Amino acid sequence: MKTVRDDFTILNRQVNGHPLTYLDGAATSQKPDQVLDQIRAYYDQKNANVHRGVYTLSQEATTSYEGARAKVAAMIGAAAAKNIVFTRSTTESLNWLAQGYGPNHLEAGDEILLTQLEHHSNIVPWQVLGKATGARLRYVSLTDKGEIDLADFKNKLSQKTKIVSFAHVSNVLGSLAPVKEMTTLAHEVGATVIVDGAQGVGHFPIDVLDLNVDFYAFSGHKMLGPTGIGVLYGKTDFLEAMTPVQYGGEMIERVTLEEATFQELPWRFEAGTPNIAGAIGLGAAVDYLNEVGLETIADKEEELMAAALSALAEIPDLTVYGPKDAKNHHGVLSFNLAGVHPHDVATVLDMAGVEVRAGHHCAQPLMDYLGIQSAVRATFAFYNNQEDLDRFVSALRQAREYFV
Amino acid sequence: MNQADLGILYRQVILDHAKNPHHFRTLPASVGQQVEKFNPSCGDVLQVRMVVLRNQIQDMSFDGAGCAISMAAASMLTEQLIGQSLPAAREKLAAFSELLMADQVQGQNQDGLFTDESQSVEDKGWQDGDVDLGELSALAGVRQFPTRLKCATLASHAVTALIAKIEGE
Numbered sequence: 001m002k003t004v005r006d007d008f009t010i011l012n013r014q015v016n017g018h019p020l021t022y023l024d025g026a027a028t029s030q031k032p033d034q035v036l037d038q039i040r041a042y043y044d045q046k047n048a049n050v051h052r053g054v055y056t057l058s059q060e061a062t063t064s065y066e067g068a069r070a071k072v073a074a075m076i077g078a079a080a081a082k083n084i085v086f087t088r089s090t091t092e093s094l095n096w097l098a099q100g101y102g103p104n105h106l107e108a109g110d111e112i113l114l115t116q117l118e119h120h121s122n123i124v125p126w127q128v129l130g131k132a133t134g135a136r137l138r139y140v141s142l143t144d145k146g147e148i149d150l151a152d153f154k155n156k157l158s159q160k161t162k163i164v165s166f167a168h169v170s171n172v173l174g175s176l177a178p179v180k181e182m183t184t185l186a187h188e189v190g191a192t193v194i195v196d197g198a199q200g201v202g203h204f205p206i207d208v209l210d211l212n213v214d215f216y217a218f219s220g221h222k223m224l225g226p227t228g229i230g231v232l233y234g235k236t237d238f239l240e241a242m243t244p245v246q247y248g249g250e251m252i253e254r255v256t257l258e259e260a261t262f263q264e265l266p267w268r269f270e271a272g273t274p275n276i277a278g279a280i281g282l283g284a285a286v287d288y289l290n291e292v293g294l295e296t297i298a299d300k301e302e303e304l305m306a307a308a309l310s311a312l313a314e315i316p317d318l319t320v321y322g323p324k325d326a327k328n329h330h331g332v333l334s335f336n337l338a339g340v341h342p343h344d345v346a347t348v349l350d351m352a353g354v355e356v357r358a359g360h361h362c363a364q365p366l367m368d369y370l371g372i373q374s375a376v377r378a379t380f381a382f383y384n385n386q387e388d389l390d391r392f393v394s395a396l397r398q399a400r401e402y403f404v
Numbered sequence: 405m406n407q408a409d410l411g412i413l414y415r416q417v418i419l420d421h422a423k424n425p426h427h428f429r430t431l432p433a434s435v436g437q438q439v440e441k442f443n444p445s446c447g448d449v450l451q452v453r454m455v456v457l458r459n460q461i462q463d464m465s466f467d468g469a470g471c472a473i474s475m476a477a478a479s480m481l482t483e484q485l486i487g488q489s490l491p492a493a494r495e496k497l498a499a500f501s502e503l504l505m506a507d508q509v510q511g512q513n514q515d516g517l518f519t520d521e522s523q524s525v526e527d528k529g530w531q532d533g534d535v536d537l538g539e540l541s542a543l544a545g546v547r548q549f550p551t552r553l554k555c556a557t558l559a560s561h562a563v564t565a566l567i568a569k570i571e572g573e
Binding site: 016341342343344347348351358359360364367373374402403 | 407413447
């Protein structure tokens with residue numbers, strides 16, 4: 001019987017003499033043939049610059065590029081394709097907000113509210129902006145379960161809060177933020193809501209209009225697409241209130257020696273030749289995700305997570321961080337084996353073909369909060385299976401025997 | 405998993421040092437000089453302190469948290485360096501750096517990519533002219549695990565910076 005695994009050529013390879021067990025989808029997902037084929041087809045059949053030529057190839061390339069934008073918009077429930085700006089990555093989307101939206105909307109004494117579990121890319125751009133504007137950063141604390149403490153969030157929200165930015169799903173704990181509730185509360189004090197959706201999109205259905213967030217950022221490569229393409233979704237008013245961070249070709253309307261006027265949304269933000277193949281690959285990833293079904297993907301990830309949590313509970317001296325409930329892990333599982341450094345665990349697993357992440361996961365403030373320096377992280381994607389889980393658990397037991 | 409493969413990296417002497425690191429303690433802040441280094445990939449922090457008298461390393465200590473490789477490297481390095489003159493210590497550091505990098509360069513193909521067949525010479529120890537690295541040569545196996553090079557060199561980078569700091573004064 002054909003399974004989704006057959007669509008991922010890389011899953012056939014061996015690593016250190018063992019079948020590849022890829023458990024690092026939170027860092028980057030693997031890519032199905034359908035995505036790779038579309039990238040190849042673009043270069044083979046339609047390669048030309050977009051929005052330029054009047055000739056056929058350019059028109060075909062433009063249609064594919066803009067088609068990808070429409071697919072992305074539809075997948076996250078955006079009002080229109082113009083609400084989707086292509087960027088390089090989640091990191092770039094967040095940096096553009098900090099550089100293009102932040103300075104126009106902050107004064108000294110204002111506050112930017114983040115949470116304790118953010119990825120460095122949702123902390124550092126705001127730190128730099130805070131230093132430049134005199135705005136103050138505040139952080140919402142977490143509950144014992146590793147979830148955002150809503151009471152603390154309410155306490156820290158005030159008329160001074162101008163920007164609230166947080167991860168939809170924690171890249172370490174897998175926990176889900178109560179986006180809708182937080183957004184409503186933030187809007188009550190007039191704050192702009194930004195959500196880092198890097199670990200959300202591609203794992204379950206998302207509707208940005210229902211969530212009512214003002215901006216939503218995510219990466220293509222974590223949702224089966226290629227690297228180098230990301231998305232910044234924004235409500236029309238909010239994108240209109242943002243200044244472009246880059247200037248040049250494609251984004252202008254009319255240029256004289258003295259000045260220039262700019263294109264309408266979303267092209268105003270896409271200076272220079274964009275990542276056309278990347279956008280087309282992302283569009284193919286959206287098609288693929290829709291075909292498999294986001295509900296199906298969420299169920300499969302939860303099923304594997306439930307099995308992983310019970311298997312890990314049997315291993316002595318192993319601490320799992322974050323929620324105890326598989327439903328609130330969204331495929332992401334971080335843990336430590338007492339007395340064994342995460343890098344040593346990861347090397348032993350690698351020798352068994354099991355690829356996991358070890359380190360601080362670009363979330364050092366969260367590591368501080370958890371009282372650890374680093375952790376091992378395994379991600380379970382819908383293209384993983386029970387054999388992957390078995391190989392992972394068996395290698396983990398060997399790591400423990402080897403070092404403890 | 406092949407335990408023999410793991411043994412290339414985790415030699416017994418490395419596991420021993422990692423479990424019972426030598427000079428793993430905190431010397432008082434009034435004694436000698438200290439440098440702190442971070443391993444940005446895992447967040448580990450290593451502090452190394454050194455007491456130098458008349459160009460001679462009298463004592464060393466290190467503190468922090470790390471994996472088996474970085475702890476063992478720090479432990480074996482302090483063993484090798486205490487009692488050495490600063491120039492001799494610098495020679496050992498250079499030889500250690502060469503030990504970890506030598507086969508890397510040889511193992512590169514013409515595209516500059518690492519090939520899978522980096523040689524395993526850890527058993528013959530390491531002699532670079534008159535420089536004897538002692539137990540440190542057990543870390544040669546790290547060459548076959550390029551992702552772990554930063555773990556193996558965290559302590560030596562800290563000590564190199566520390567010596568430069570001391571000599572600069």
